[in-house]
Amino acid sequence: MTDKTDKTKLFITIALCFLVALMEGLDLQAPGIAAHGMSADYSLDKLEMGWVFSVGVLGMLPGAFVGGRLADRYGRKKVLIVSVALFGIFSLVTTIAWSFGTLLFARFLTGVGLGASLPNLIALASEAAGERMRGTAVSLMYCGVPLGAALAAAIGLLDFGAGWKLVFYVGGIVPLVIVPLLLLFLPDVYKQTISASTAVEVPSTKAILVEDGALKKTLLLWVSFFFTLMVTYILINWLPSILVGQGFKPSEASIVVLAMQLGAALGTLLLGVAMDRLPIWAMSALVYGGILISLACLTVAASLPTMIGAGFLAGIFTTGGQCVLYALAPQFYPANGRATGTGAALAVGRIGAMAGPLVVGKMMVLGAGAGGVMLASAPGIVLAAISLLYLSSLKKRPELKASMV
Secondary structure (H helix, E strand, O other): OHHHHHHHHHHHHHHHHHEEEEEEEEEHHHHHHHHHHHHHHHHOOOHHHHHHHHHHHHHHHHHHHHHHHHHHOOOOOHHHHHHHHHHHHHHHHHHHOOOOOHHHHHHEOOOOOOOHHHHHHHHHHHHHOOOOOOOHHHHHHHOEEEEEHHHHHHOOOOOOHHHHHHHHHHHHHHHHHHHHHHHOOOOOOOHHHHHHOOOOOOHHHHHHOOOHHHHHHHHHHHHHHHHHHHHHHHHHHHHHHHHHOEEEEEEEEHHHHHHHHHHHHHHHHHHHHHHHOOHHHHHHHHHHHHHHHHHHHHHHHOOHHHHHHHHHHHHHHHHHHHHHHHHHHHOOHHHHHHHHHHHHHHHHHHHHHHHHHHHHHHHHHHOOOOHHHHHHHHHHHHHHHHHHHOOOOOOOOOOOOOOOO
16 A cells, blocks of 8 residues: 555544544533433432443443454454444433433443444554554544533533433434444454454454463553543543532533543643653653642632633543553554453443442432542552553563464
8 A cells, every 4th residue: 555545544544433432422421411400300319320320331341342352353344333323322212211220221232332432443543553653543533532522511501402312312313424434434454454354363362361471461451441440430420410519500510521521632632642752651650640630629629710720630631541541552462452452451441430430429429529539539540550650661462373262
């Protein structure tokens, strides 16, 4: 292929993956934005809302692992298309749920689709860009997630008569429009370079995650993913409700969330570019030091302007740091096991993302304020930083021979 052809494929891949990431971010933020109206319609208490937040993340756990595994066998493109259709359909189903149980069911299957799409987005962007620009490419793609979340916050400020359901209408219809674009235009670099057959032979899951010195790297990645996503999803899901509980209006809470997601978009781009230039240990100090500072700022901020600034700072380092992990994970797995390894790390991260909102829901029922929530998050961030620092001293792995699952 010519250099011009490679650049064209890279641009198309990043652009289409960005659109999917945009809708993924909107769907991830949607329950937090819709929480006030949703809880009123279904008469849900804070603990039940914690389940609404967390069940979608629970669905992302098997979605991420299975989606990554299938992508290593059959190509990223096919699995991504099915995933996008799945979370689009069940975002729409969320609007017609007739009970708490069917609401949870719709959010779970939305989560499965969201979870399966992300390792494919990461792998597609990473493989299209190559080693030299991997961090930049992944960050350009992934900045769609915070921008989508910001779009959800902006929708929360609007009222076209649909109430809390409006954000789910957008989050369902637009992904279904994107599906034919993926089908027609998305290149599958992995499928082209690894094999032209119907199914690609890949190493076993055990070989990818555990054998030949992989276990230590896998566990360190998992610790970093778990605690980073835990804090990120606490803020995504509970920050609006925490702010309303502190006396802010729902519209003011949406403004803070919007600021947080705009900061997240900026942080994703800046930290992604920095990752191609700085060593991993420096990125770890920058990201996790920034998260701890932003949590402290959210705890002490009292006025709307200072809370907007604290939210913006938190977005830079939580979601931006999450993107750093997404760009880093593929580097520690071979090409024929990259989506499996990344998907497994994402699945573990989703456990943290699910546990965080549930724990905070329980804390809120017991009367904990913003300070208690932020303070409880700090030890996990320290553990994540230590794990990533240790990971920076370990080398990447060579290609693995194919084996049975």
